[in-house]
Amino acid sequence: MFQLIGASSERKGGEMLISDKMVAAINKQIGNEFGAFLQYVAIAAYFGNESLPELAKHFNQQAMEERQHAMKFVNYVLDAGGLPEIPAIPAPKSRFSSAEEAVKLSLDWEITVTKQINDLVDLAGKENDHTSHTFLQWFVNEQLEEVSSMDMLLKMVKRAGTNLLFVEDYLARRGTRPAAAAEAT
Numbered sequence: 001m002f003q004l005i006g007a008s009s010e011r012k013g014g015e016m017l018i019s020d021k022m023v024a025a026i027n028k029q030i031g032n033e034f035g036a037f038l039q040y041v042a043i044a045a046y047f048g049n050e051s052l053p054e055l056a057k058h059f060n061q062q063a064m065e066e067r068q069h070a071m072k073f074v075n076y077v078l079d080a081g082g083l084p085e086i087p088a089i090p091a092p093k094s095r096f097s098s099a100e101e102a103v104k105l106s107l108d109w110e111i112t113v114t115k116q117i118n119d120l121v122d123l124a125g126k127e128n129d130h131t132s133h134t135f136l137q138w139f140v141n142e143q144l145e146e147v148s149s150m151d152m153l154l155k156m157v158k159r160a161g162t163n164l165l166f167v168e169d170y171l172a173r174r175g176t177r178p179a180a181a182a183e184a185t
Contacts, residue, residue: 033070
């Protein structure tokens with residue numbers, strides 16, 4: 001038997017491979033990842049409304065990546081014998097004064113997620129949880145790419161100023177991924 005965020009549950013058929021504390025922390029991260037998914041959908045909608053289809057496509061793809069990240073955590077908790085519990089997710093910001101503001105929010109979000117992932121890695125280390133530590137290394141590497149590509153996109157948006165068609169053209173030519181991300185694939 002183990003305690004999860006606000007609930008009591010029993011694992012059917014076996015023991016958990018990770019601690020209650022790790023399950024609770026990962027459940028919180030599942031909410032963070034779904035929050036990122038919703039924020040990127042809102043940003044994509046903003047760019048769609050601004051008639052910037054490549055930026056909208058880019059952020060829709062980012063949203064789907066964040067959803068995949070959340071599902072990786074859900075499946076990990078299940079595989080480790082825990083019960084995923086998705087916390088309440090705050091509404092995303094939907095209105096922006098500029099493209100720069102929207103992309104800056106995305107970069108700030110990715111920096112925050114990086115710190116959250118690092119906190120999970122630290123927890124795994126403190127608990128000598130080698131299984132979670134190994135699992136989390138994929139996210140550590142992914143966050144480097146996410147921060148780098150979002151930083152590059154923000155720099156391009158700033159450089160373009162009010163002529164975001166330059167950014168649109170660049171994303172269309174690169175397949176919507178800024179150079180740092182495109183080089184990593």
